[in-house]
Amino acid sequence: xxxxxxxxxxxxxxxxxxxxxxxxxxxxxxxxxxxxxxxxxxxxxxxxxxxxxxxxxxxxxxxxxxxxxxxxxxxxxxxxxxxxxxxxxxxxxxxxxxxxxxxxxxxxxxxxxxxxxxxxxxxxxxxxxxxxxxxxxxxxxxxxxxxxxxxxxxxxxxx
Amino acid sequence: xxxxxxxxxxxxxxxxxxxxxxxxxxxxxxxxxxxxxxxxxxxxxxxxxxxxxxxxxxxxxxxxxxxxxxxxxxxxxxxxxxxxxxxxxxxxxxxxxxxxxxxxxxxxxxxxxxxxxxxxxxxxxxxxxxxxxxxxxxxxxxxxxxxxxxxxxxxxxxxxxxxxxxxxxxxxxxxxxxxxxxxxxxxxxxxxxxxxxxxxxxxxxxxxxxxxxxxxxxxxxxxxxxxxxxxxxxxxxxxxxxxxxxxxxxxxxxxxxxxxxxxxxxxxxxxxxxxxxxxxxxxxxxxxxxx
Numbered sequence: 027x028x029x030x031x032x033x034x035x036x037x038x039x040x041x042x043x044x045x046x047x048x049x050x051x052x053x054x055x056x057x058x059x060x061x062x063x064x065x066x067x068x069x070x071x072x073x074x075x076x077x078x079x080x081x082x083x084x085x086x087x088x089x090x091x092x093x094x095x096x097x098x099x100x101x102x103x104x105x106x107x108x109x110x111x112x113x114x115x116x117x118x119x120x121x122x123x124x125x126x127x128x129x130x131x132x133x134x135x136x137x138x139x140x141x142x143x144x145x146x147x148x149x150x151x152x153x154x155x156x157x158x159x160x161x162x163x164x165x166x167x168x169x170x171x172x173x174x175x176x177x178x179x180x181x182x183x184x185x
Numbered sequence: 186x187x188x189x190x191x192x193x194x195x196x197x198x199x200x201x202x203x204x205x206x207x208x209x210x211x212x213x214x215x216x217x218x219x220x221x222x223x224x225x226x227x228x229x230x231x232x233x234x235x236x237x238x239x240x241x242x243x244x245x246x247x248x249x250x251x252x253x254x255x256x257x258x259x260x261x262x263x264x265x266x267x268x269x270x271x272x273x274x275x276x277x278x279x280x281x282x283x284x285x286x287x288x289x290x291x292x293x294x295x296x297x298x299x300x301x302x303x304x305x306x307x308x309x310x311x312x313x314x315x316x317x318x319x320x321x322x323x324x325x326x327x328x329x330x331x332x333x334x335x336x337x338x339x340x341x342x343x344x345x346x347x348x349x350x351x352x353x354x355x356x357x358x359x360x361x362x363x364x365x366x367x368x369x370x371x372x373x374x375x376x377x378x379x380x381x382x383x384x385x386x387x388x389x390x391x392x393x394x395x396x397x398x399x400x401x402x403x404x405x406x407x408x409x410x411x412x413x414x415x416x417x418x419x420x421x422x423x424x425x426x427x428x429x430x431x432x433x434x435x436x437x438x439x440x441x442x443x444x445x446x447x448x449x450x451x452x453x454x455x456x457x458x459x460x461x462x463x464x465x466x467x468x469x470x471x472x473x474x475x476x
Contacts, residue, residue: 046190047191047193047236048187048188048189048190048191048193048226050187050227069186069187069227070186070223070224070227070228071220071223071224071291074288074290077290080293083264083293084289084290085290085293085294086290086291086294088223088227089219089220089223089224089294090219090294091193091223091238093193093195093238094195094219094238094240138289138290141289142289155375156284156375157289159288159374159375159376160287160288160289160290160291160375160376
């Protein structure tokens with residue numbers, strides 16, 4: 027299986043790599059770029075732990091091959107915080123409202139929630155639960171995740 | 186849980202894609218959204234020698250209306266359809282169904298054509314295409330052909346596509362004004378594959394009688410099913426509780442559900458009837474307000 031050169035924007039910087047076609051974007055981010063914030067839960071698209079942004083849209087990094095992201099823009103959880111390290115309101119809210127325990131699912135939740143709140147800045151609880159349903163958590167029972175998203179939405183509306 | 190090796194190509198045109206696909210015949214697969222195929226590769230349920238990636242074939246990505254027909258390029262993302270407010274307003278069946286397809290991240294990559302070509306009997310788009318009387322344009326090395334939705338799905342994960350053919354477009358006519366539509370499915374959690382579902386289009390005439398009815402069932406057979414008996418029985422009748430009850434019974438007869446760990450066949454048969462009832466009532470109410 028021949029390798030090919032790929033170039034993409036990751037969290038605002040241009041990165042290059044050399045990969046087999048079958049290497050998933052998730053593995054490329056983790057192994058080749060050392061961006062281990064994106065996690066591998068099920069590796070078949072169900073759990074959402076690998077959720078990242080591709081060209082501004084949430085996608086499963088485990089269901090993309092790195093070669094498919096050649097020429098595109100990727101944003102991972104590492105890119106959520108501001109340039110000086112200021113936490114994204116979602117990150118602050120998850121921290122304050124105990125929206126994580128082991129943290130394995132959290133990166134995926136943050137990316138999904140960031141996309142969701144961008145489109146729906148004033149969601150109700152039912153909408154949040156539905157929007158977050160593509161991310162699975164084994165620790166929290168989801169209640170504090172929902173609270174965190176509500177709190178983040180409020181903070182983001184206040185600007 | 187890593188995919189096996191394959192030769193990979195990412196053509197820029199449909200013509201190139203067809204030619205690359207034809208090189209490998211049965212042993213090559215096309216990659217559309219990847220939301221069904223990549224899990225199969227990761228689980229090593231599929232091990233093609235070649236994967237032809239359609240994601241750079243820009244000419245397959247479009248959503249347009251022309252003279253009362255909606256044309257959807259096969260590589261159009263589900264989320265692009267979901268965000269077409271105008272279309273969804275005119276076609277509530279799509280507004281009902283799109284948010285039920287997997288989850289947002291799945292819909293951002295998954296494609297309309299991919300879902301149809303994959304022909305999962307529990308998927309939404311195959312049933313939608315039946316309810317909308319869609320036609321599919323298919324392209325192969327020897328040219329293109331058109332297939333009606335009713336002829337497209339042969340069995341579980343089996344469509345009429347030959348190994349060297351690629352789906353190019355799905356199109357359907359916008360319904361007559363006054364037509365009500367609805368899509369209802371049941372899954373145990375948001376975004377799970379449905380245990381059963383119903384896609385319904387109902388036209389109600391000036392006297393409150395059904396002028397046209399289309400009922401497509403999903404998850405209760407090896408392929409989506411048109412409940413033609415139920416449709417025929419509704420024709421010319423008022424959409425009363427009694428007629429809806431009869432339609433439910435006919436649909437249950439038409440269903441050929443299987444049993445698995447998610448639900449027995451008798452449960453699915455019962456369930457599809459309940460969903461048909463809900464969909465008929467909703468479509469009927471929408472038809473009256475649309476008229």
